[in-house]
Amino acid sequence: MxxxxxxxxxxxxxxxxxxxxxxxxxxxxxxxxxxxxxxxxxxxxxxxxxxxxxxxxxxxxxxxxxxxxxxxxxxxxxxxxxxxxxxxxxxxxxxxxxxxxxxxxxxxxxxxxxxxxxxxxxxxxxxxxxxxxxxxxxxxxxxxxxxxxxxxxxxxxxxxxxxxxxxxxxxxxxxxxxxxxxxxxxxxxxxxxxxxxxxxxxxxxxxxxPLSVATRLLNTHDVPVLLVQLVESPPWTCMNEGKLMKNIDGKWQEVPMAERLKLTKLEGQVWIAIFNLLMGSECQQKYEFNQFNKDQVLKLRGHMTEVLLDQIPMLVELQRYLEHLSMMEPPSARQNLVLxxxxxxxxxxxxxxxxxxxxxxxxxxxxxxxxxxxxxxxxxxxxxxxxxxxxLEGLINEPPKCGVCGQPATKRCSRCQNEWYCRRECQVKHWPKHKAACKLMTDALDKIKLQEGGDQTKQSSS
Structure with missing residues (x-):
């Protein structure tokens, strides 16, 4: 509507x-x-x-x-x-x-x-x-x-x-x-x-x-260490047939060589979460450092490049914090007696x-x-x-892809309007699987149109 x-x-x-x-x-x-x-x-x-x-x-x-x-x-x-x-x-x-x-x-x-x-x-x-x-x-x-x-x-x-x-x-x-x-x-x-x-x-x-949220993030689950793993080996990035692929807005896309150091929205989320957990004043008081998680967190220094800092300037503060952390014993967390x-x-x-x-x-x-x-x-x-x-199509930034081979598609199922194909051969090949779903969808759409037509008739007669 x-x-x-x-x-x-x-x-x-x-x-x-x-x-x-x-x-x-x-x-x-x-x-x-x-x-x-x-x-x-x-x-x-x-x-x-x-x-x-x-x-x-x-x-x-x-x-x-x-x-x-x-x-x-x-x-x-x-x-x-x-x-x-x-x-x-x-x-x-x-x-x-x-x-x-x-x-x-x-x-x-x-x-x-x-x-x-x-x-x-x-x-x-x-x-x-x-x-x-x-x-x-x-x-x-x-x-x-x-x-x-x-x-x-x-x-x-x-x-x-x-x-x-x-x-x-x-x-x-x-x-x-x-x-x-x-x-x-x-x-x-x-x-x-x-x-x-x-x-x-x-x-x-x-x-x-609630106060327990920060305690659970920092000490129960040690989320900073988990986030370091995402920076070190991001699951949304991989090589496929010699091409760098990244998951961007829910879609796997090839990343050109010139844009490989450009942060995606998801990568930025990880860095901001790390910043919040390590630089927040309450978090610094609660986080219980030991030699293991200190060593893990310090791995971030190798990723603090000028390109990264240009994209998220507030990470300069985190970079300074990591340098200080590397030269001192793990700071002890403030112990509070809380339920x-x-x-x-x-x-x-x-x-x-x-x-x-x-x-x-x-x-x-x-x-x-x-x-x-x-x-x-x-x-x-x-x-x-x-x-x-x-x-939904208005929210999709990339062109539709063929339901069989994945190539850019220009043809659409004329009945259900829900499946795309790059050529007729793919549509014919896919029809045995698509037939049942197509019939269900077209029957449902026909019922909706009939119902809407009936409602309009009733309105005009009244």
């Missing part, structure tokens, strides 16, 4: 009403119709928040989520889908289960990406971090787990495989469970990258957060479902993830209504 000539996904009145309905779901209910409906609301929130931020407009999505006290709900749902993927989806992947389509399962997997995108957009603001209250501790732990997994993927060579797959073809949202497993890896990588940005925003607002808060959401989700994972997987496979044809068509209709493809 458009308001005052501007594209929009949600009107402010709709956003306010949707925000009031958001609720925390039990893991056993993930995938049910009510949960799917909330996923649609959250996806609309995500797209509208991104539009408002991109156009520098009033960010009413953030305001309504704060006023309705739903920020802790977002964090609960983020951790719930994380636990579901670890404990339930892993069982489903091993089951003798061949659904008619993997679309419902894919939407459950993609739910985590939707939530972390929304959290990233709204946590830029101090008031969003403050509105998270004690659940921000769970968010810190979540980001730590995701970034640690990102580092592990880099060390295991999984990132190189993701780049090769991205270069060879576009990941589809249909197919069998094996393809779904590959899609899960790609989603997990994107989630880990977003977690870096969320963590940076938390470090921006430490002075407004430390601990995160509860993740542990509670695991405890209340312990021993039930197989039963939950069996129940969800039977009830939610292999729906009858009529229910599947209804889901596709809602999916088409939720995702405004014309609007």
């Amino acid at each position: 458009a308001v005052d000539g501007r594209s929009t996904v949600l009107l402010p009145t709709e956003a306010e009403a949707y925000a009031q309905t958001l609720q925390s779901y039990k893991i056993k209910d993930i995938g049910n119709p009510s949960w799917m409906r909330q996923h649609e609301y959250l996806e609309k929130f995500n797209m509208q928040a991104l539009l408002n931020a991109s156009n520098e407009e009033d960010e009413f999505v953030k305001d309504f989520l704060i006023s309705a006290e739903k920020i802790p709900v977002l964090i609960h749902e983020l951790l719930a889908i994380e636990v579901w993927k670890q404990k339930v989806f892993s069982i489903i992947m091993k089951m003798d289960f061949e659904p008619k389509t993997t679309f419902p399962l894919y939407m459950a997997l993609y739910h985590e990406a939707t939530l972390i995108n929304l959290v990233e957009t709204i946590f830029f603001y101090r008031e969003s971090c403050e509105a998270a209250e004690d659940s921000v501790l769970d968010l810190v732990d979540y980001c730590y787990r995701k970034i640690t997994a990102l580092v592990a993927k880099q060390e295991a060579g999984e990132v190189d495989e993701l780049v090769k797959k991205a270069a060879s073809r576009v990941v589809e949202t249909g197919g069998n469970l094996q393809e779904l497993g590959q899609q899960e890896k790609a989603i997990s990588f994107d989630v880990g990258v977003k977690a870096v940005a969320v963590l940076r925003y938390v470090t921006d607002h430490l002075s407004s957060l 430390e808060q601990v995160p509860e959401i993740y542990d509670n989700l695991v405890k209340e479902n312990e021993g039930k994972w197989a039963a939950i997987a069996k129940h969800q496979v039977k009830k939610y993830f292999d729906p009858p044809k009529a229910a599947l068509k209804e889901q596709a209709k809602r999916f088409a209504d939720t995702y405004n493809f014309d609007l």
Whole structure:
């Protein structure tokens, strides 16, 4: 829809009403119709928040989520889908289960990406971090787990495989469970990258957060050392067929030789987070140095080049701090006797479902993830209504790519308008796989048009 000539996904009145309905779901209910409906609301929130931020407009999505006290709900749902993927989806992947389509399962997997995108957009603001209250501790732990997994993927060579797959073809949202497993890896990588940005925003607002947040970042998890690993061996950078590839705004792109030292937004987030954690006055009082983490932090000196300092001038102060640190014994942290808060959401989700994972997987496979044809068509209709493809294309900076070979595409499926191809041969080759999804999408779009036509007839007659 458009308001005052501007594209929009949600009107402010709709956003306010949707925000009031958001609720925390039990893991056993993930995938049910009510949960799917909330996923649609959250996806609309995500797209509208991104539009408002991109156009520098009033960010009413953030305001309504704060006023309705739903920020802790977002964090609960983020951790719930994380636990579901670890404990339930892993069982489903091993089951003798061949659904008619993997679309419902894919939407459950993609739910985590939707939530972390929304959290990233709204946590830029101090008031969003403050509105998270004690659940921000769970968010810190979540980001730590995701970034640690990102580092592990880099060390295991999984990132190189993701780049090769991205270069060879576009990941589809249909197919069998094996393809779904590959899609899960790609989603997990994107989630880990977003977690870096969320963590940076938390470090921006430490002075407004509970005291235990800084203690957990610095001493429980030693996040500065983790961030040093991201600088030393960034998972979003790799070589592919002799070309330097970087993940920029969620897309793997070749970086020209002349721009190799230019920081991406993501690389800048890491450096700013490091600066916040090492140079903040409260952080310097809390951070417990030992010989190991001192040696790790001092590795940053080798990356403090003139090119880097020109791009982020405030790092000059960090450079001086590192030089002083190298010439003295590790400073002792100021010890305060405090009652430390601990995160509860993740542990509670695991405890209340312990021993039930197989039963939950069996129940969800039977009830939610292999729906009858009529229910599947209804889901596709809602999916088409939720995702405004014309609007999304306006947010994409690069040209579409062929769904088969990944080359720049100029031809589009004339029926669903959702798949791109570089030539007719690729379209013919892809048709056996695309046929079912195409039919679902066109049927859903036809229903929407018929419904809109009926509404217009009623309005004219009245």
